[in-house]
Amino acid sequence: MDFYMKLPRNKKEFALFMGIVSVNIIAPLITCFESGFHLYVWRDVLTILPFIWLSVIAIVLITYIPAEKMTALIAAKDDSFRSHIVVNILCTVLMMSVFLTVIGTWIGTRAITLEPIQMFFYKWPRNFAISLFVEMCIAQPIARFALLQLHTRLDEKRQLG
Template identity: 70%
Template sequence: MEFYMKLPRSKKEFAIFIGIVSILSVNMIAPLITCPEAGFYLSVWQDALTVLPFIWMSVIAAVLLTYVPAEKLTLMIVSKKDSFRAQIVVNTLCTVLLMSILLTIIGSRIGTRSITLEPIRLFFYKWPRNFAISLFVELCIAQPAARLAILKLHLRKEAGKEE
């Protein structure tokens, strides 16, 4: 029942779900990654805000690129008999793993506004922190908020059918 009520059922609902998750994630993760590197200054935060639309577009692209591989990886780890929470946690873990690999490189290049080998050279230094921050935000804030929104949408649709 939780799968039916808390997850998207159509392409429109999927777009709403991804929109909520990506907007919340980008607005939290980018500053949480940038500020420890560049300093906790208003100018650093403002600079991070100026590149957020470009990072958001790359996040959407990364979601679309990693969706199927993350689903396949999830199915290798969990069984259809596992609980909703187990499947969601593993799917989030797989999705964040794949996306954080891509976005550690892409996000650095967007943030610095330059295409250099620096993000690749520093990958194993930066990726674990980026992965941990992203996983926390996804598991504890962004995805629960999106699932709640989808649940409320479905409850509203169900209430409309009964009348």
């Protein structure tokens, strides 16, 4: 039941889910840890956020199937909804953080250099930890709650109409 009520059922709901989840929190946090918690840093992040959004959507589409396959290898079919979600978040964040540690730096600095690749093993653990915390504790619960509310209302309308 949780799979049906708390996960997107179609492309429109997937877009809503993506709109709620993470980019608005993770990108500014990682940037502020990198450059300092200042208003001008946050303002600068807001100017590049649309480009981060596009890269995140592209990477989600690229990593979706591999993350699902990894999840299936780790979690058994009869495991609980929560265990599937935790494993899926872990697999997704792992893959996305690898790509976005490099691509996000290129977008943020507005330059394609070797620096994010050379500094990868220094920056990736922090980026992974921030992303995993935000996804598990903030973004995913909010997005799943919103989908549960949406599906509950839609199912009530179908039963009445």
